[in-house]
């Protein structure tokens with residue numbers, strides 16, 4: 246159907262004039278919600294707790310050395326045949342290249358996108374994290390492919406404590422702001438209970454999600 | 465579509481103890497979880513008020529927001545198709561498939577795609593359509609329709625699923641859940657990679673940015689949307705929210721109401737197709753916006769509010785009638801209280817005129833509804849309207865009264881069931897029971913409750929590792945070691 250005819254039918258049913266102004270309304274979450282603020286320490290501890298409630302696991306790392314130890318430990322246990330990572334400088338501040346040297350690593354933007362289907366672990370940063378719900382926000386661009394965290398069995402996200410917001414509304418795009426082609430809010434591993442009500446994780450997306458939260462400033 | 469009335473279908477459902485048990489088990493679980501999560505969250509009524517206000521405002525200005533949404537989808541590089549009815553919507557998608565010479569279409573759960581019979585239209589053109597939600601995949605392999613909207617494959621035992629998967633090429637499968645889901649994961653992965661088109665529904669369209677938002681738990685919708693070259697979104701025209709700020713409200717209302725989850729596992733926001741320099745995501749995005757009787761409700765003081773619905777399914781879980789007869793008995797895409805209102809509104813005439821009688825008018829649906837749609841009032845008004853139009857024949861009215869009496873009191877109902885006299889109450893007018901049931905795939909994008917694993921990742925890992933191996937990936941040295949870190953999982 247022609248667009249204007251489609252819209253005209255709606256307008257007519259609503260008894261509105263073309264170009265009639267839009268009445269004001271109470272937009273967004275209630276004020277008691279948007280007015281809350283957690284201290285930065287509370288944001289971190291709430292995120293770690295809620296992330297675990299969602300079936301993920303997050304650690305707070307006091308410094309880069311600790312973060313490296315955690316990551317190394319995870320990779321030692323997982324022993325992934327291939328690791329996918331974000332490309333360019335996106336993870337530079339976490340200085341993980343040395344640690345990844347002994348693995349087969351596919352970098353987004355360098356290796357063909359299709360090859361990420363064969364990665365077992367994906368290592369990414371994130372655009373933001375949400376304390377309230379234990380959520381990672383992933384925003385796509387040329388160096389931050391969607392497949393890096395979507396396709397592998399295990400997703401490991403590296404982030405700074407300061408990236409953790411209290412609530413979703415703080416991380417969502419503001420009016421007029423440029424919105425990435427894909428914003429993906431991830432709260433724990435993929436799940437289904439379609440077989441005799443038995444929960445299974447990782448039916449399509451990752452079966453395990455880890456977050457390493459770097460406290461303080463990046464060095 | 466439905467040759468029999470709801471009474472006959474209800475009777476058939478009532479004689480299936482497995483189905484009944486499954487429905488009651490599931491609705492109980494979802495109800496309890498919702499009660500818990502909303503209590504912990506707090507000020508639920510204030511959230512419901514805000515949700516209702518935003519939906520009411522949006523629908524009252526739908527022409528404005530829909531135009532804004534369409535303009536912004538295009539500004540982001542997407543294509544918009546307006547469809548007056550089911551036929552037009554299906555045709556728009558068939559045309560896209562033809563243009564792309566599509567052979568394989570992968571789908572994630574979408575009720576609107578059922579409403580327009582999309583699979584049939586595509587298959588008529590020789591296009592293979594694969595459902596990728598685990599439960600729907602199982603049902604599709606079996607060549608059946610879902611038995612339950614929340615868990616479509618509830619009537620399938622793991623042994624039956626093993627047989628279906630073995631027929632579909634699975635080798636040496638056990639009946640272990642992990643082995644079975646592992647097979648589905650591997651098989652569907654190859655289909656995601658080779659599909660020409662991915663079709664998804666849409667939970668919300670954000671007008672200010674032209675963003676399509678999906679709420680899912682399995683992650684299949686992300687594969688469907690991101691991996692094939694072309695992503696087609698099919699949405700009812702009322703599925704709009706003005707802004708991202710409003711999405712924050714529904715990010716709480718929807719999963720908490722639907723499955724009692726504090727948050728959905730995946731909230732995916734697509735603004736146009738992939739951009740320059742990006743190496744994944746669909747190259748082409750089409751959004752098909754469907755009217756199909758919805759605009760008729762606008763300006764109707766009695767029924768406009770039904771367009772506020774966010775398809776959470778909470779009204780089903782509390783409905784004493786739904787809990788007894790399950791979704792099939794409604795014979796329509798949309799079951800439960802919302803279906804009993806929406807279906808006859810979208811399809812006026814005698815076909816579904818009996819649905820508003822599938823209710824005890826107890827008002828539990830209104831209480832449960834996150835946007836406070838007065839479903840019980842609407843049911844009464846619909847009955848009145850149908851009587852005025854002469855759609856309820858006298859004999860049927862009498863039978864409906866009996867039907868209502870049965871469901872009005874759970875105690876009486878149970879007594880009737882026990883005494884096996886139900887058949888005499890719900891007299892099948894046409895003699896036999898026509899088992900034909902309407903297609904009922906796909907209820908809500910937000911899926912069932914994740915009673916999270918009591919199992920830690922460490923315990924799960926050996927199974928996952930096996931899946932990796934079976935996926936023809938070379939087991940590398942060292943894969944034997946279990947992770948030293950145990951994933952904490954909640955016991956909610």
Ligand code: SF4
Pocket residue numbers: 772773774775776777778779780802829832833834835836837839
């Ligand atoms: S009518 Fe039912 S499905 Fe729709 S929003 Fe209300 S409770 Fe949810």
